[in-house]
Amino acid sequence: MADLRIASIARGKKISFSVNGKFYDAYEGEFLHAALLAAGYRMLRKTAKKNQPRGIFCGMGVCNDCLVTINGVSNQRACMTLVEDQMEIQLDE
């Protein structure tokens, strides 16, 4: 995927986070759902009942679609979490 980061915006410190064991760059101040999107992850999980793919929907903590596992803690809203250096993310594949 082409770089989705807006060029004119000055970013925070460059950091590194992992998704299912693969490492990606991100910048301090970015929200996790945005950092995941920039890393090319649109699907964040599959639903328990019907195994349907889900990603970012409301982007403001309301819909609970973007639930991911952060540092071993499941069901965290990616859109309400700031990405941190060495954060480990687990997504459904």
Add this chain to the structure above:
Amino acid sequence: MNKPYRIVIVGSGLAGMAAADLLSRYGLHVLVADDNAHTGGQLLRKALYTEKGQGRFKTDWVKRHGFKLAERLKQSSIQILNGTQVLGIYPEHSILLETPDGRTSEHRADAIILATGAREKQIPFKGWSLPGVMATGAAQILMKSSGILPGRKTLIGGNSPLMLVLAAEILANRGHVQAVLDQSTIAGKLKSVAAQPSVIPKIIEAVAFFARLVAARVPYKQGLSIVEARGSNQLEEVVVARLDNTGSIIQGTGQIFPTDTLAVGYGFVPNIELSQQAGCAVSYDVDKGGWYVEVSNTMTTSVNNIYAVGEVNGIAGGGKSLVDGQIAAWDLLCKQGIVDLKTCKKQIQPLIRQRNRQLRYGRFLNRFCQLPPHSFASIPDGVTVCRCEEITMGDIRKQLSNGLATMNSIKRATRCGMGNCQARTCGPILSEIISALAEKPPTAIGCTSARAPVKAVSIDSLARMNSDNSDVGNTGNLV
């Protein structure tokens, strides 16, 4: 023992900040709890565009004022808890909070100001839960809070006033907008809305946004509905068409847009759940965005010492939120004997006049986004309505044909609205669906009840409940 008077404000958007600012200037102890990582609510969404060279976003006087407030709050003695969910409000104004350290704790408040804001309204279509389909607000937030474009190319649909704003912001930040597809028509909108002087600036604004679309050669089409979002694990293409009153595609109007991102929105609804749970009376009014919290002229709710300010008592934009917060604060200051009744009245009266003007703008805004009942009645059976519990339109139709026709009965029979989001996404949709199919007004169908915890919380977090009700997590003393 003389305990200090404690005020808890839920929400640090414009309304919450305006109230907190005024109360703290008179020396009152204020605690602000907000689910978000940053202070300022959805309108400010972090200061990416307050510093030079930080992206290109529209700012108006409301936002500029908001940023000033946020800065002043940061310098003040007000305790702001970011990343904190308010799970419930119990009798005697005991408040249950979950702090970002993953602990819950109970706190006493003498007065509570609910400033819980609004969320976007949606209408389900086939594939609307596919990754890549997102709310117009979500697309804006990605850019404003994180400086990341929503996609390589973005198709924008729905009937929200945010559509044009989003398109302009994507273009200004060198992104690609594929097309803007307005479900309604300008002629239809003008017919349904009695134009008023208060909306003229907004119309001028819309024209300016429109001019940017034209300059960037972005197609703008009217009367087109989103029929289906397709893709295997993420969005690949979107089917759009003109629909008749039964939801059938009018022959020859169908079009397919290959795209990775679809941003959709259909206006806004107040976030009433916490107020409802606290026992505040709610009511329904199309002009206010649907179900809203009833307030008096001084922003008091039906529950003693609980105020509701901003979008939660009726959608009308940030200007009204700033005014509401101040009115509630003046009323509280008067009741506490800090300012006399005469001063209080003198302060509140002009604010009420401003508020009435803003409510008229809100009426325009909400009617602008109102979809006709057949849009809801014609949702196909296979379409998911409740995204959390994966309940389809067919599931709901079946229960309606069994004779059920209230929000709570359909909810119990289908589990629609009983998932993680607690009906925040599907609740307003279900209300419109039942209303359209049963041909009854929303007030006859009722509103789903809200119980604590009103936000998803882990058992682990509840188990680690902090029994000392004067401390908040590890952030120090409340007073």
